[in-house]
Amino acid sequence: MTPGPPPVARILETALYVADLARSEAFYGQVFGFRTMTGDDRMRALSVPGRGVLLLFQRGGSVEPGTTPFGEIPAHDGHGALHLAFAIPAGSLESWLAHLAAMDILIESRLDWPQGATSVYFRDPDEHSLEIVTPGLWPNDQDRPG
Incomplete structure (x- = not known):
């Protein structure tokens, strides 16, 4: 008998792809009170109470892998x-x-x-x-x- 999968504690991050990072950052800050933890020209990471993170990505801004000092983040994007x-x-x-x-x-x-x-x-x-x-x-x- 094979064991089941290892446990998952929770969903840590959820991502949305947006047309205007500053506009979306302001919207989620004003409506929900989410604070920006970090960001750059392609993304913002917002703190969601309860240890969650809402990632806002500039639509089309992550279609190539992202290189960091710690390694490479795979490409991703979303529409609709x-x-x-x-x-x-x-x-x-x-x-x-x-x-x-x-x-x-x-x-x-x-x-x-x-x-x-x-x-x-x-x-x-x-x-x-x-x-x-x-x-x-x-x-x-x-x-x-x-």
Whole structure:
């Protein structure tokens, strides 16, 4: 019998490919409060609470391998509208709705799931689909009620 795969602790990085790094960096800073940890002319690394990292890459800026003093980063790129969901604390949905309204961000959709979670969808400047979701959407959510 072969053993299963070694454990994975969590997703560390998630990447989006954007048309304008400064615009996207400002958007994610203003809407979510994410702070820039590092960056250059092709990418920004934003700190997401809970030890996560949102990487913003200049669209087309990483189609060749990237050389660093530590080694080579393989080429990558992406096109089209992608989706990210951000967990928000229980009880913060109304504050989030007010925050988004104050920023003139259009709510595209709201779903009240049968298991008790609520999802709210909107777009970033590159038309990526963003979701904020209260606890309980997925069975493996450690903040899931009950």
